[in-house]
Amino acid sequence: MREAQSVCAIKIPKLSAANANSEPWRIQRLNEIVGRLNTFSYNRYKYDLLAKLAKLHDENDALQITWNSDPTAAEKTVTAHLWSEVLSTDQALISHQSA
Numbered sequence: 001m002r003e004a005q006s007v008c009a010i011k012i013p014k015l016s017a018a019n020a021n022s023e024p025w026r027i028q029r030l031n032e033i034v035g036r037l038n039t040f041s042y043n044r045y046k047y048d049l050l051a052k053l054a055k056l057h058d059e060n061d062a063l064q065i066t067w068n069s070d071p072t073a074a075e076k077t078v079t080a081h082l083w084s085e086v087l088s089t090d091q092a093l094i095s096h097q098s099a
Contacts, residue, residue: 010038013053018060026058029086033063036082049075054099062093071096 012034017026034050041049052075055066063083065071071079076096084092 010048011051013050013066014055015057016055017058030056030058033079033082033086036085037079040078040082049078061087062095064095064097066097066099068099070098 015027015030015034017023017030020027033056037049037053041047052068052071053065054068055064057064057066063079065079076094080092080094083094084090
């Protein structure tokens with residue numbers, strides 16, 4: 001008899017960036033924050049934070065987040081902290097909006 005394998009599907013939000021064609025590293029760092037958010041949310045909260053995200057957009061170092069559902073204050077804090085880490089700065093700009 002064959003054992004069933006579990007499959008974990010991760011819903012990745014839509015990624016976009018200003019000047020993405022001439023500055024492809026912007027999409028690369030959005031992928032980096034997606035990975036960090038996924039790891040952090042599963043390790044800390046045991047749920048899929050990425051499922052709440054509709055879109056991430058890098059507008060010249062300012063992260064614009066479109067949420068599928070309203071984020072908690074903790075989720076906003078986590079995203080701000082992780083984006084600051086990706087940019088290696090304490091001055092990261094983030095805007096939040098609903099889908």
